[in-house]
Amino acid sequence: MYRGAGANGSLGRMRRRITGYHRDEEHHCVAELDCGHNQHVRHNPPWVSRPWVTTEEGRAGMLGTELDCRKCDRGEAADRGAPDARPPVPGGERR
Numbered sequence: 001m002y003r004g005a006g007a008n009g010s011l012g013r014m015r016r017r018i019t020g021y022h023r024d025e026e027h028h029c030v031a032e033l034d035c036g037h038n039q040h041v042r043h044n045p046p047w048v049s050r051p052w053v054t055t056e057e058g059r060a061g062m063l064g065t066e067l068d069c070r071k072c073d074r075g076e077a078a079d080r081g082a083p084d085a086r087p088p089v090p091g092g093e094r095r
Contacts, residue, residue: 018065019063
């Protein structure tokens with residue numbers, strides 16, 4: 001889950017798997033990571049290209065994929081709320 005030091009000696013980032021999705025209060029898609037952190041996943045070309053976020057099938061296909069977790073890198077506490085308070089997103093409901 002942790003990538004070691006790179007060629008330039010810098011430390012790697014923590015890699016965490018996507019376990020589900022929910023929508024935030026602005027209806028943006030948020031990935032739930034296995035470390036307990038949440039991370040927005042947006043498709044906002046040309047800056048961010050994640051077309052898989054826009055469909056149920058795309059999100060389902062990305063379950064288990066690892067993302068860099070900057071919150072783990074900073075040692076932040078998990079930010080999961082009560083599961084029932086988050087509306088599920090098709091293609092990645094919590095199991």
